[in-house]
Amino acid sequence: MLSLYKNDYSEKEVHLPLQIDASMLLRYVEALGSIGWQAEGGIVRPVYSAAWVQAREQLAEWMRAAGLDVREDSVGNLFGRLRGVDESRTILTGSHLDTVPLGGKFDGALGILAGLTAVRSLREQAGQPRRSLEVVALCEEEGSRFQAHYWGTRGILGLIQADELERLRDDQGMTIAEAMRAAGLPPERYREAVRRDLDAFVELHIEQGRVLFDERVDLGIVQAIVGLQQRWVIVRGRADHAGTTPMDLRRDALQAAAQMAVEITRLVEQEGRPAVVTLGKWEVKPGAVNVVPDEVSFSIDLRHPEEESKQRLAAAIRIRCEAIAQERGLAVSSEIASDSPPSSMDPALQSVLIQVAEKCGASWRAMPSGAGHDSQEMARHLPTAMLFVPSVEGRSHSAAEYTTPQDAARGATVLATALYQLAY
Numbered sequence: 001m002l003s004l005y006k007n008d009y010s011e012k013e014v015h016l017p018l019q020i021d022a023s024m025l026l027r028y029v030e031a032l033g034s035i036g037w038q039a040e041g042g043i044v045r046p047v048y049s050a051a052w053v054q055a056r057e058q059l060a061e062w063m064r065a066a067g068l069d070v071r072e073d074s075v076g077n078l079f080g081r082l083r084g085v086d087e088s089r090t091i092l093t094g095s096h097l098d099t100v101p102l103g104g105k106f107d108g109a110l111g112i113l114a115g116l117t118a119v120r121s122l123r124e125q126a127g128q129p130r131r132s133l134e135v136v137a138l139c140e141e142e143g144s145r146f147q148a149h150y151w152g153t154r155g156i157l158g159l160i161q162a163d164e165l166e167r168l169r170d171d172q173g174m175t176i177a178e179a180m181r182a183a184g185l186p187p188e189r190y191r192e193a194v195r196r197d198l199d200a201f202v203e204l205h206i207e208q209g210r211v212l213f214d215e216r217v218d219l220g221i222v223q224a225i226v227g228l229q230q231r232w233v234i235v236r237g238r239a240d241h242a243g244t245t246p247m248d249l250r251r252d253a254l255q256a257a258a259q260m261a262v263e264i265t266r267l268v269e270q271e272g273r274p275a276v277v278t279l280g281k282w283e284v285k286p287g288a289v290n291v292v293p294d295e296v297s298f299s300i301d302l303r304h305p306e307e308e309s310k311q312r313l314a315a316a317i318r319i320r321c322e323a324i325a326q327e328r329g330l331a332v333s334s335e336i337a338s339d340s341p342p343s344s345m346d347p348a349l350q351s352v353l354i355q356v357a358e359k360c361g362a363s364w365r366a367m368p369s370g371a372g373h374d375s376q377e378m379a380r381h382l383p384t385a386m387l388f389v390p391s392v393e394g395r396s397h398s399a400a401e402y403t404t405p406q407d408a409a410r411g412a413t414v415l416a417t418a419l420y421q422l423a424y
């Protein structure tokens with residue numbers, strides 16, 4: 001269903017939903033995906049690397065061709081701006097430009113390119129907006145090189161800590177400050193990236209899971225990004241001879257830890273969706289074939305979109321681990337490595353996305369995001385919303401990552417139309 005609107009500022013007649021150039025969006029995705037592409041498959045484009053610099057130059061060229069004012073900030077975020085009548089307020093869209101090692105073409109990139117295609121269409125079809133519209137390529141989200149998660153976003157929000165510049169190092173020992181300098185960015189000016197003119201951030205992203213794909217739903221409207229607690233558990237028993245110690249006399253740290261793993265998994269399975277837990281990293285000491293293990297450490301990554309449920313599960317896990325250790329005569333201790341609360345997306349912006357999705361004839365569902373995104377940091381400081389498009393078979397963080405052209409185009413159309421509602 002088409003509706004006709006008039007832009008009072010540019011005297012243009014605007015047809016909604018906006019028409020976006022789907023073939024251009026796909027060309028952008030392919031071209032950007034070739035920068036940093038490895039022979040073995042997948043993209044390596046860590047922040048401030050040569051591939052990252054090249055990708056940014058390419059994007060800047062496309063932004064200029066779209067008629068946008070191009071600017072980079074002091075930490076390396078790249079912006080393409082369509083000036084509004086009121087230049088003092090800005091609606092921001094986009095996502096991250098960096099990738100995980102051997103990542104896919106869509107994670108992050110699709111959000112930038114859908115944003116660019118959307119703003120380009122808006123400029124052509126609707127003219128000058130009331131508030132300024134900007135598409136951003138955020139410089140670093142994944143933390144693949146420096147463990148500097150959401151670095152670009154934190155720069156914009158003023159959350160970068162001064163000591164991070166010299167403290168964060170890559171695998172070669174280079175500090176993030178040195179890497180910035182090498183990419184032509186003076187690190188001492190990082191505070192200049194702070195923005196106070198942002199009224200909203202809308203991020204399109206691939207789902208990176210298989211809910212939309214399995215349910216054949218066109219779009220996900222994110223309600224909240226999950227809270228995440230990472231904990232390191234250490235179980236201490238006693239090392240003994242593997243041949244001479246009877247089973248009933250052992251204090252085998254691995255057997256206790258294995259039982260904990262089974263019961264932690266069962267607890268979270270009983271809780272059901274959307275709770276998830278992963279015990280992904282293990283260390284067994286002394287790590288010999290013929291020695292009963294005396295110390296085992298393992299990680300717990302627990303996620304839930306509700307803080308109360310996350311804390312309740314974390315407590316249940318801790319109590320269960322202590323009980324198992326006691327039954328087996330071992331000691332257990334644990335330490336929280338990180339604990340971030342869930343981040344709620346703005347209800348009014350969610351309503352805009354839902355209304356626009358329906359106008360565009362797209363099916364949608366509300367859902368949490370199990371993955372972390374720039375939006376989780378943005379949402380703590382300004383109204384933020386996220387739009388998910390399906391990932392085929394839920395594949396992500398790999399060369400197999402794929403979103404169909406139809407799904408990508410539909411997402412960009414909804415994004416463009418939502419930006420129209422917000423900025424015009």
Ligand SMILES: [Zn+2]
Nearest residue numbers: 096107108141
């Ligand atoms: Zn991402």
